Amino acid sequence: MRHKHVKLAPAELTHIIDLLDSRASSFRGGCPSGELSVAILDDAALARLHGRHLDDPSITDVITFSGSPELGFAGEICVSADAARRQAPHTTAASLSRELALYVVHGWLHLAGFDDLNPTAKRAMRRAEARAMRLIEDANAMPKLRFSPR
Numbered sequence: 001m002r003h004k005h006v007k008l009a010p011a012e013l014t015h016i017i018d019l020l021d022s023r024a025s026s027f028r029g030g031c032p033s034g035e036l037s038v039a040i041l042d043d044a045a046l047a048r049l050h051g052r053h054l055d056d057p058s059i060t061d062v063i064t065f066s067g068s069p070e071l072g073f074a075g076e077i078c079v080s081a082d083a084a085r086r087q088a089p090h091t092t093a094a095s096l097s098r099e100l101a102l103y104v105v106h107g108w109l110h111l112a113g114f115d116d117l118n119p120t121a122k123r124a125m126r127r128a129e130a131r132a133m134r135l136i137e138d139a140n141a142m143p144k145l146r147f148s149p150r
Helices: 010-022 043-054 081-087 093-111 119-138
Strands: 035-041 062-068 073-080
Touching (some): 062 093, 073 081
């Protein structure tokens, strides 16, 4: 599945994942080994997944599915480009790209063992997100998200 109005080079997401993987020891050992799928979806598609797999059909920004590393599959990160558009502090391409990258980071961190279910865990997740985003920014690896006209 793919968001029909988003333009993003897959290599840009791969670069983010590679950067995170290269610093896995800084993030609880990182994401499990194996293929990692990243799906950029619209709100409706992500809400359907949310309802089908988590019994909550509401709109969300990120859903992460654990994989089977023994089968060569690390997991899947599903993010809503529509949520990125709503949550970005500005509607500039850079702001939207940063928000989308944050969602990918958030999903990767879930696969690395972080959660955000209680206040203490949520603070640890936010600190890890901030470190990961600095890593991406320092490497000049922020993706260049573009929304095409509707």
